[in-house]
Amino acid sequence: MTAPGDLQQALFQRLKSDASLSALLGGAGLVEQATDKVAFPYVTCGHTSAFDWDTGADNDADQLVTLHVWSKAHGDAETRNIMDRIEARLADATLVFGPHGQTRLSLEFAEARFDEDLAVHHGLLRFRAITQENA
Secondary structure, eight states: OOOHHHHHHHHHHHHHTOHHHHHHHTSSOEESSOOTTOOSSEEEEEEEEEOOTTTOOOOTTEEEEEEEEEEOSSSSHHHHHHHHHHHHHHTTOEEEETTTEEEEEEEEEEEEEEETTTTEEEEEEEEEEEEEEOO
């Protein structure tokens, strides 16, 4: 099955290959983990869950992955534009990586909000990733 780290790497590769998204992020705005020195706006990968929808047991073939968009721009337009570009690039996409097969993505949830504690606009995109093994 597909390990969460493999899925994250494949997602980031697909996003990094999108020139429009790179322009919105100012170049290197896809980071695995944010530091104090990362420039806004940027995107991070949050928690990845692997489970079986029917039994609730661990199952790497069915995963939820959350992408976080962070912006300090005035208003939420920048956050929403980045989210729209990510959705266009990933929703209903099929990723092929490793010997396991194909992983199909579908958008499960999207939200943009202002985080008053951090004084940033925060976008959340949660994708469901289902891997079908090669025969």
